[in-house]
Amino acid sequence: xxxxxxxxIIPGGLLLIFMLFSLIRLILGPTVPDRIVALDTINTxxxxxxxxxxxxxxxxxxxDVAIVYALLSYIGTLYVAKYLEGGSEK
Amino acid sequence: xxxxxxxxxxxxxIGVFFNGLGSVGLLxxxxxxxxxxxxxxxxxxxxxxxxxxxxxxxxxRWNITGDSNFRVLALHTIVALICLIIxxxxxxxxxxxxxxxxxxxxxxxxxxxxxxxxxx
Numbered sequence: 001x002x003x004x005x006x007x008x009i010i011p012g013g014l015l016l017i018f019m020l021f022s023l024i025r026l027i028l029g030p031t032v033p034d035r036i037v038a039l040d041t042i043n044t045x046x047x048x049x050x051x052x053x054x055x056x057x058x059x060x061x062x063x064d065v066a067i068v069y070a071l072l073s074y075i076g077t078l079y080v081a082k083y084l085e086g087g088s089e090k
Numbered sequence: 091x092x093x094x095x096x097x098x099x100x101x102x103x104i105g106v107f108f109n110g111l112g113s114v115g116l117l118x119x120x121x122x123x124x125x126x127x128x129x130x131x132x133x134x135x136x137x138x139x140x141x142x143x144x145x146x147x148x149x150x151r152w153n154i155t156g157d158s159n160f161r162v163l164a165l166h167t168i169v170a171l172i173c174l175i176i177x178x179x180x181x182x183x184x185x186x187x188x189x190x191x192x193x194x195x196x197x198x199x200x201x202x203x204x205x206x207x208x209x210x
Contacts, residue, residue: 004147007098011106011140018113025116025125033122033189040181041116041129045109047174048137051167055144060159063166067173074177081181081188 008056015049036080043073094150101143108136121197122189130182134174141171 019042026038047070054062115128148164151157195202 003095007095007102008144008147011102014106015109015140018109021113022116022129031122031189031194033185033192033194034125036185036188037122037126037129038116040178040185041112041133044130044133044137044174044178045113047170048105048109048133048140051141051144051170055147055163055167058159058163060162060166063163063170067166067170070170070173070177074181077181078184081184085188085191 005056008052012049012052012056015045015052019045019049032084036077036084040073040077043069043077047073091154094147097146098143101139101146105136105139105141105143108132108139110136112136122194123186123196126182126186126189130178134178137174138171141167141174145171 022038022041022045026035026042029035029038047066050062050066050069054060054066109132112129112132115132116125119125119128144167145164148160148167152160152164190204
């Protein structure tokens with residue numbers, strides 16, 4: 001059914017454009033927490049876009065990849081935040 | 091089928107609109123705390139709505155066609171949505187705490203009551 005394909009792939013493309021906007025902040029960001037915030041936003045948008053693409057192509061494996069990506073990006077964000085916090089204390 | 095299409099249009103529209111607001115706020119706001127406020131809350135809200143659209147689509151197609159592939163699609167999307175809802179605010183709190191601990195003040199701030207309270 002190509003009608004449903006278009007319904008889900010067009011918001012996926014729009015999320016890709018928003019990811020590029022966030023990438024501008026990741027490159028420009030004056031401090032390190034700005035870049036972490038931009039990376040966290042890109043991760044959330046990647047998870048949402050991967051769910052949309054999985055629904056568009058009717059493939060369940062994309063959504064499984066999105067679950068693992070969400071958990072791994074959470075661990076990465078916590079690790080970098082912990083590193084930043086510990087670096088200032090000592 | 092027409093009702094399903096209308097519901098999908100509304101949910102995807104709300105989701106994409108709030109995701110766009112989040113990324114524009116990330117570009118436009120002046121310091122890290124307001125950027126965190128815009129980016130994290132708006133993108134979590136938008137992602138909840140786009141995932142809800144996929145869940146409703148999966149259950150509706152499973153109801154119409156009886157293909158169990160769509161049921162698996164909807165259930166896995168529910169699991170991904172739960173992971174997103176749990177992990178995203180926690181990561182935002184960790185980032186804000188790390189930014190305050192590393193000495194970054196909000197723009198135009200004069201006093202820092204959190205530092206004066208000397209909480210550990």
